[in-house]
Amino acid sequence: MSSAAQANGGQHPARPVPGPPGRGVPAPPGGSPLRVDPSTLRPAPGAAPGSGGLGPLPPSTPPQQHLPVVEETSAGGVVVRPAADGETGPQAAVIVRRNRAGRLEWCLPKGHLEGEETPQQAAVREVHEETGIVGEIRTTLGVIDYWFSGETRRVHKVVHHYLLRMTGGTLTVEGDPDGEAEDAFWVPVDELAERLSYPNEQKLAVVARQLLARTPGLTLPGSAQ
Template identity: 35%
Template sequence: MAQATEDTGEPIRAAGCVLWRHAPGGGIEIGLVHRPRYDDWSHPKGKLDPDEKPAEAAVREVREETGMECLLGAELTMLRYGAQGRDKEVSYWTAEAVGGTFVPNHEVDEFRWLAPDRARGLLSYAQDRDLLDEALAVLPAGTAPADPR
């Protein structure tokens, strides 16, 4: 976990992923984390360590918060918002989970795999729902649920 640094006027830089996996019955599932400090549900993300590239931080944060190893996919829109009295910039990617096991920790007490519509309903912030929609539009063919007709 990156440590807070003195306020230089620069934005807080962070990175994360819209984490997904192939669902056992077809389609995909989205991995969401619950952070007890904020009592919210979000995509895994966190601050960059000094001299760390955003893509490296995204993979590290997924591993630290979810226990999952992942493969980065498409780069998504950078989110910008205020946090702790400063501007925050969070770079995001899609990321396929390829293995791992979740163990609760001080930052994340719960991790869930959910169908995309259920994930959208659980996400605490509108910008995270928009990010999920963007990710679903760029995921590789064959990840969408089958048409029930």
């Protein structure tokens, strides 16, 4: 259990700063577009108002700088478990970390591919390292791609996201080898979009919510969809 949870009598504290998305929370570098099938962003017939319907953002334009370009690939996603007693609906694991400005941000677990890993293998490993949760991939959520620049290079970053179901483990950040995650929390999937700090991850949360609304069995053992 984290020190923050111990100080609160074993209960995780309320959501820390940064506050609601859009109020001082930095957007991902490059205004990253989310590449998903637009049909997955529309609620099924009869769905409750406010259940989604977002469309993908237009393609971004790489920064016009005369620097060498480096391609980077990462993977991660939304790992979920069924509701426990007293909870409403499936729960998703998120991490809390600090950005370069020192502000707290709520994010989905993710990280770079290592060696000969596939994006799927990296997503399972990164989720486990950053949240302590062992998961299996059930389906693809989408791909975020954006650009950012350093002093000596431009980086084109591609991040693959998946929906995973929990198969074991305990929620903790103690296994994060980079020490970037300060804490981890279970968040109701219905609230996930408003909790996450970045717009493109909010869109992924909408996709996950719609998939689970249509196919609740994705949180249970079975073949991938």
